[in-house]
Amino acid sequence: MRGTVIHAPGDIRVEDLPEPQIEQPTDAVIRLAATCVCGSDLWPYRGLNPVKEPHPIGHEYVGTVEQVGAEVRTVRPGQFVVGSFFASDNTCQICRAGYQTGCVQRDYIVGAQAELLRVPLADGTLVATPGRPDPERVPSLLAASDVLGTGWFAAVAAQVRPGASVAVVGDGAVGLLGVLAARELGAERIIAMSRHADRQRLAREFGATDIVTERGEEGVARVKELTGGLGAHSVIEAVGTQQSMLQAVRATRRGGHVGFVGVSHDVSLDGSELFASLVHLHGGPAPVRSYLPDLVERILRGAIEPGKVFDLTLPLERAAEAYDAMDSRRAIKVLLQP
Amino acid sequence: MRGTVIHAPGDIRVEDLPEPQIEQPTDAVIRLAATCVCGSDLWPYRGLNPVKEPHPIGHEYVGTVEQVGAEVRTVRPGQFVVGSFFASDNTCQICRAGYQTGCVQRDYIVGAQAELLRVPLADGTLVATPGRPDPERVPSLLAASDVLGTGWFAAVAAQVRPGASVAVVGDGAVGLLGVLAARELGAERIIAMSRHADRQRLAREFGATDIVTERGEEGVARVKELTGGLGAHSVIEAVGTQQSMLQAVRATRRGGHVGFVGVSHDVSLDGSELFASLVHLHGGPAPVRSYLPDLVERILRGAIEPGKVFDLTLPLERAAEAYDAMDSRRAIKVLLQP
Numbered sequence: 001m002r003g004t005v006i007h008a009p010g011d012i013r014v015e016d017l018p019e020p021q022i023e024q025p026t027d028a029v030i031r032l033a034a035t036c037v038c039g040s041d042l043w044p045y046r047g048l049n050p051v052k053e054p055h056p057i058g059h060e061y062v063g064t065v066e067q068v069g070a071e072v073r074t075v076r077p078g079q080f081v082v083g084s085f086f087a088s089d090n091t092c093q094i095c096r097a098g099y100q101t102g103c104v105q106r107d108y109i110v111g112a113q114a115e116l117l118r119v120p121l122a123d124g125t126l127v128a129t130p131g132r133p134d135p136e137r138v139p140s141l142l143a144a145s146d147v148l149g150t151g152w153f154a155a156v157a158a159q160v161r162p163g164a165s166v167a168v169v170g171d172g173a174v175g176l177l178g179v180l181a182a183r184e185l186g187a188e189r190i191i192a193m194s195r196h197a198d199r200q201r202l203a204r205e206f207g208a209t210d211i212v213t214e215r216g217e218e219g220v221a222r223v224k225e226l227t228g229g230l231g232a233h234s235v236i237e238a239v240g241t242q243q244s245m246l247q248a249v250r251a252t253r254r255g256g257h258v259g260f261v262g263v264s265h266d267v268s269l270d271g272s273e274l275f276a277s278l279v280h281l282h283g284g285p286a287p288v289r290s291y292l293p294d295l296v297e298r299i300l301r302g303a304i305e306p307g308k309v310f311d312l313t314l315p316l317e318r319a320a321e322a323y324d325a326m327d328s329r330r331a332i333k334v335l336l337q338p
Numbered sequence: 339m340r341g342t343v344i345h346a347p348g349d350i351r352v353e354d355l356p357e358p359q360i361e362q363p364t365d366a367v368i369r370l371a372a373t374c375v376c377g378s379d380l381w382p383y384r385g386l387n388p389v390k391e392p393h394p395i396g397h398e399y400v401g402t403v404e405q406v407g408a409e410v411r412t413v414r415p416g417q418f419v420v421g422s423f424f425a426s427d428n429t430c431q432i433c434r435a436g437y438q439t440g441c442v443q444r445d446y447i448v449g450a451q452a453e454l455l456r457v458p459l460a461d462g463t464l465v466a467t468p469g470r471p472d473p474e475r476v477p478s479l480l481a482a483s484d485v486l487g488t489g490w491f492a493a494v495a496a497q498v499r500p501g502a503s504v505a506v507v508g509d510g511a512v513g514l515l516g517v518l519a520a521r522e523l524g525a526e527r528i529i530a531m532s533r534h535a536d537r538q539r540l541a542r543e544f545g546a547t548d549i550v551t552e553r554g555e556e557g558v559a560r561v562k563e564l565t566g567g568l569g570a571h572s573v574i575e576a577v578g579t580q581q582s583m584l585q586a587v588r589a590t591r592r593g594g595h596v597g598f599v600g601v602s603h604d605v606s607l608d609g610s611e612l613f614a615s616l617v618h619l620h621g622g623p624a625p626v627r628s629y630l631p632d633l634v635e636r637i638l639r640g641a642i643e644p645g646k647v648f649d650l651t652l653p654l655e656r657a658a659e660a661y662d663a664m665d666s667r668r669a670i671k672v673l674l675q676p
Contacts, residue, residue: 094592102592102616254440264609271605275622278440284616
C-alpha cells in the first residue's frame with residue numbers, strides 16, 4: 001500500500017509500505033476514506049522535534065473497517081468509523097473518568113497518512129457511524145478525529161459555560177475549532193486572537209464575536225478591555241509556546257480557567273505567577289474518544305461543520321506539498337485523499 | 339498599643355505602636371482575642387523573602403469590633419468577628435465567583451500580631467459569630483481565619499469528592515487542615531505525607547487513613563501503590579517548593595486534580611510534563627472569606643476542631659519565641675494572646 005514516511009525534517013515521501021495486519025486480537029485494520037496533516041506533524045517537519053529514523057506519520061483518520069481481531073465486539077468489517085489519535089481501552093478507571101488519552105493501555109496511532117491503518121484497541125478507540133455518511137460530511141468527521149475533539153476538549157478544560165467570555169490563543173485548526181466549541185457550549189463573547197484574514201473570517205463563521213490582532217502583553221490588554229478589565233472567564237491555548245501560554249494565563253480573570261492543548265515546547269511556568277493568577281489550568285492530549293459520539297452526532301445532523309478548516313485537498317501522493325502548504329501557512333489544514 | 343514588628347530576618351520584636359484608626363469609611367478596628375504565626379511569616383523570618391524595612395507583621399485574627407467607619411453595614415462594635423487574611427469587597431464579579439483573594443479592591447491585612455487591627459473593607463472581609471463564642475472555640479475560629487480556610491480551599495481546588503483518594507503533600511498546619519477538609523468533603527482514603535510523629539498523630543486525628551514518610555519519587559511511588567497504581571484522584575500541595583509541586587503533580591492520576599496553596603518559591607513547572615500529566619492545576623491565595631460562614635458554623639456546632647493545630651500558646655509579648663518555635667519545628671503553630 002502507499003503511505004507517508006518522514007525521513008528527516010522537510011523530507012516527506014509517499015512510498016510503498018507493507019500492508020498493516022491484525023497483530024493483536026483487539027486490533028482493527030481500516031481503509032482510509034480521508035486523512036490529513038496535523039499541526040503537531042509540523043514539529044518534526046520543522047526539525048523542532050527530532051526525527052531519529054524514517055517512520056510512517058499521521059494520526060487523523062476516518063474510513064471503513066476491513067478486518068477486525070477475534071476479540072473486537074463493537075465494530076465490524078464494512079462499517080464507517082471515526083477514531084481518536086490515541087488508542088484506548090475505554091474501560092479502565094482513567095478512561096471511565098473521561099481521560100482516554102491517559103488510558104492505562106493507551107497506544108499511539110501512527111501512520112494514518114496512508115491507504116490502510118492498523119488501529120489498536122479498536123473497541124475503545126473507534127466509533128462507527130450509523131450507515132455510510134454522505135461524502136460531504138467526511139471532512140467534518142475527519143476533523144472530529146483530532147482537531148475538533150482537541151478544540152472541544154480545550155473548551156471543556158477551560159470550563160466554557162453559557163454566557164461566558166472566552167478568548168482563544170492560536171488561529172490554527174484547533175484554535176478555530178475551539179471557537180466553534182465555545183459557541184456550541186454557549187459562550188456569549190468569543191475573542192479570537194488572529195492576524196490572518198482567512199483565519200479571522202473562519203473564526204467569525206465559527207462564532208467569534210471579536211478579533212484581536214495584538215499579541216503578548218498588548219493582546220492581553222485588549223482582551224481585558226473587552227472583558228470589563230477582568231480578563232476572560234475561559235481562555236483556550238492552542239499553540240504550545242512560552243508566549244502563547246503566558247498570553248493565555250494573563251488573559252484569564254482571577255478564578256478563571258485556561259484550557260491548553262497546544263503541544264508544549266520549551267514552556268516553563270513560573271510558580272509565583274501561577275499562584276498569584278488564581279487561574280485553573282488544565283490541558284494535555286485531548287481525550288477525543290470521550291467526545292466522539294456527541295461530535296459525530298452533531299456533525300451528522302448538520303449542527304456543526306468543522307470540516308471547513310480544510311482549505312486544501314490533495315491526493316495522498318502529494319503529501320509533501322500538503323506539509324509545505326501548512327508549514328508556509330498557505331493552508332490552514334490539508335485533507336489528503338488516499 | 340503593643341504590636342509585633344519584623345526588623346530583619348530572625349529579628350522579631352514586640353513594641354509600642356500607634357493605635358490603628360479608621361482611615362476609610364469601610365474600615366473596622368478590632369481588638370484581637372487571639373492571633374498567631376503563619377508558615378508564610380517564616381519566609382521573611384528565614385530571610386527567604388527580603389525584609390526591606392521594619393514593618394508590623396501578622397494576618398490571622400479573631401476579635402471584637404471596637405469601631406467601624408460610616409459605611410460599614412454588616413458588623414458593629416461589640417460583635418465577635420473572624421476575618422480573612424485578605425480584605426475584599428465581596429461584591430465585585432471576582433468575589434461573587436468565589437475568589438475574594440482576587441477581588442478588584444483586595445488589600446492585604448498587615449499587623450495582626452498586635453492588640454488592635456485595622457481591617458479594610460470590613461463588610462466584605464469580616465464574618466460575625468452569633469453571640470460571643472465559648473473561649474474553647476476561639477483557637478478553632480482563629481484557625482478559620484487562614485490555615486483552615488486555606489486547607490479547605492486546597493481540598494476544594496483539588497476537587498475532593500465523596501469516595502475520592504486524596505494525598506496531602508506538607509504536614510504543616512495547612513496540610514493537616516487539608517486532611518481535615520478532605521475528610522469533611524467525604525474522601526475515602528486520605529494519605530498524609532509526613533515524617534514527624536506529632537504531625538502524623540494529628541493527621542490521623544483529622545482523618546488520615548494512611549501515612550507516607552517517603553518523599554520525592556519514592557513518595558510518589560508509595561502513593562501510587564496505595565491507589566491501584568494510578569495515583570490519587572486529588573492531591574493537596576501545602577509547601578510551595580519545586581520538590582513539593584513535582585511530588586504533587588506526579589502523585590496525581592491522569593485527569594486528577596492538584597490543589598496548591600503553598601506560597602510558591604522558585605517553582606518552575608515544565609510545560610511538557612504538565613501537558614503529559616493531564617492533571618488539573620488550581621491554587622493560589624485561598625479565598626477564605628468564601629468559606630468562612632460555613633467553617634464558622636461547623637466550628638460552633640463542634641463538627642470540626644481545627645484549633646488543635648495550635649500546640650503552643652504564648653502571650654503576645656513572647657512573639658519572638660513563637661517564631662523560633664515554629665522555625666525550629668518545635669511547634670506546629672503558635673497561638674498568641676494579646
